[in-house]
């Protein structure tokens with residue numbers, strides 16, 4: 121395998137590289153294969169779009185908008201519903217190309233549980249629980265900002281699946297470490313850190329908010345320092361339980377990726393960076409390899425959490 | 430099913446070959462992008478990284494391509510940071526483009542009398558479509574009307590190609606189309622001489638009204654422009670009971686169908702759904718997007 125030095129086991133999943141394509145940026149898994157030179161072989165895992173029990177039309181437009189060093193989005197979890205995803209979309213994916221990970225959302229604990237149950241009975245490799253979506257009125261971040269509720273959602277999902285559970289934490293909360301601890305206690309096998317931060321933009325000509333939903337989630341390089349600190353904080357808790365982290369938020373090159381690994385991330389999420397350059401993954405992999413060679417590092421795990429304080 | 434689409438969009442570091450400024454911040458940009466040029470179709474667009482200060486890409490319609498020479502040409506108007514930064518690119522500099530993207534116009538050969546209506550920065554796909562028809566579909570007869578409220582981004586030329594039902598005072602055309610033998614006329618509210626004073630849809634109405642019933646039953650409308658214009662075009666098509674394809678715009682992030690950022694509500698017999706302008710469009714059947 122050409123990427124062997126980059127391959128690893130992530131909570132039991134065989135990742136061919138540490139890169140994970142982030143939920144909401146890559147549709148239901150196949151969209152980026154339209155681009156010549158893009159290959160799932162460069163990627164450890166692909167998180168599919170947030171999925172709810174029933175279909176959702178999503179928010180009014182505009183849904184995306186570039187802001188300094190980043191972007192706002194308020195898609196509103198547009199998805200065709202879990203049954204359609206499991207029955208119609210998953211069979212079109214080639215599960216040998218990479219690890220496909222479901223991203224589960226809901227308005228109630230029961231909905232999270234039911235969607236998880238549906239995915240448990242599918243070819244999906246793992247389940248990411250999104251308790252941090254800032255763009256829906258119920259559920260999402262309102263669960264993620266309350267450690268008690270977060271833990272209850274994870275517990276409910278844990279009880280219906282034996283697949284690895286990755287809990288996606290919100291940066292929009294006071295003590296992310298405490299939230300991480302509660303989610304791990306509730307049975308989470310891994311953590312995604314972080315989801316977007318809430319923000320807005322106003323059109324000064326019309327005085328209207330640019331984003332149809334008024335507010336949106338901020339992603340991209342603008343949030344990178346915040347995301348890095350959150351990964352560092354969560355790692356202090358997660359390392360005690362051997363729970364790996366998918367670090368994410370504004371990563372656009374190998375140096376960013378390596379920073380996140382040093383802070384404690386075992387895998388590296390790429391979302392907005394793909395919008396900038398759809399071929400970014402190949403380059404990041406190659407540049408990570410160069411860094412490893414230059415620093416005489418033989419296994420990626422030597423790097424993870426190796427921060428020198 | 431989706432696998433048919435694999436590897437259809439190309440990312441290229443495209444060298445600027447020509448970059449011409451016109452009035453009111455309008456520019457024609459020609460770049461070296463042979464892969465995009467090789468398969469581009471009218472109605473498709475490219476997603477362009479205007480500058481490293483603004484990493485999110487901007488969608489621009491493909492106006493012309495040369496497969497042999499490997500270039501792609503765009504016409505754009507500066508409206509904000511991205512297009513301003515793009516306008517500063519000099520010949521020889523590189524811009525990163527990905528394309529061609531999207532569902533193109535579908536030539537309706539059953540109704541070969543093609544009426545092309547382009548407004549403002551909706552002009553480029555109409556030029557592209559006219560060129561394709563001229564090159565590939567000699568059985569089709571295109572007529573092009575273009576509207577603009579700023580001076581047209583080309584030197585207007587008095588036409589020698591007659592257009593049915595349009596007065597001789599409305600005489601100006603786009604020189605490129607004239608050279609191809611494709612009749613064109615212009616519309617504007619600004620009172621330019623030789624240009625129809627009024628909305629492009631009124632000009633189109635005059636033309637349609639002058640056709641015989643049989644001729645009119647052969648018409649298909651293809652259009653791109655600002656949303657209010659497209660709505661008026663869709664209403665006109667409905668009034669004359671003509672098939673009509675429109676090319677839409679919406680803010681985009683990925684432009685490959687991955688983010689669902691660019692959606693429009695589409696109504697078909699199966700009900701309403703949110704479709705992505707980037708890959709399900711940008712061209713849609715007018716009856717599905719405008720009531």
Ligand SMILES: Cc1cc2nc3c(=O)[nH]c(=O)nc-3n(C[C@H](O)[C@H](O)[C@H](O)COP(=O)(O)OP(=O)(O)OC[C@H]3O[C@@H](n4cnc5c(N)ncnc54)[C@H](O)[C@@H]3O)c2cc1C
Nearest residue numbers: 487488489490504505506508509510511512550678679680
């Ligand atoms: C399929 C398609 C084809 C297009 N073809 C052309 C063309 O041929 N010529 C041309 O001049 N313009 C075209 N546009 C519009 C062009 O993309 C916008 O004018 C441009 O993105 C504005 O960027 P900006 O940074 O200069 O403006 P800003 O207003 O600063 O842009 C801010 C953000 O809003 C987005 N945005 C603003 N206006 C539009 C718009 N009308 N459509 C989509 N996104 C927008 C930008 O992409 C950017 O993300 C097309 C749009 C689409 C969707």
Ligand SMILES: Cc1cc2nc3c(=O)[nH]c(=O)nc-3n(C[C@H](O)[C@H](O)[C@H](O)COP(=O)(O)O)c2cc1C
Nearest residue numbers: 142143144170193250315339340369370391392688
């Ligand atoms: C357009 C868009 C849609 C998103 N949709 C989801 C989603 O459905 N579920 C989710 O858990 N995260 C979603 N996210 C958050 C991303 O997965 C990611 O956590 C965040 O964007 C930070 O990474 P980045 O800066 O690399 O983009 C979305 C982000 C964007 C930009």
Ligand code: FES
Nearest residue numbers: 682684688689707
């Ligand atoms: S821009 Fe991402 S789906 Fe169209």
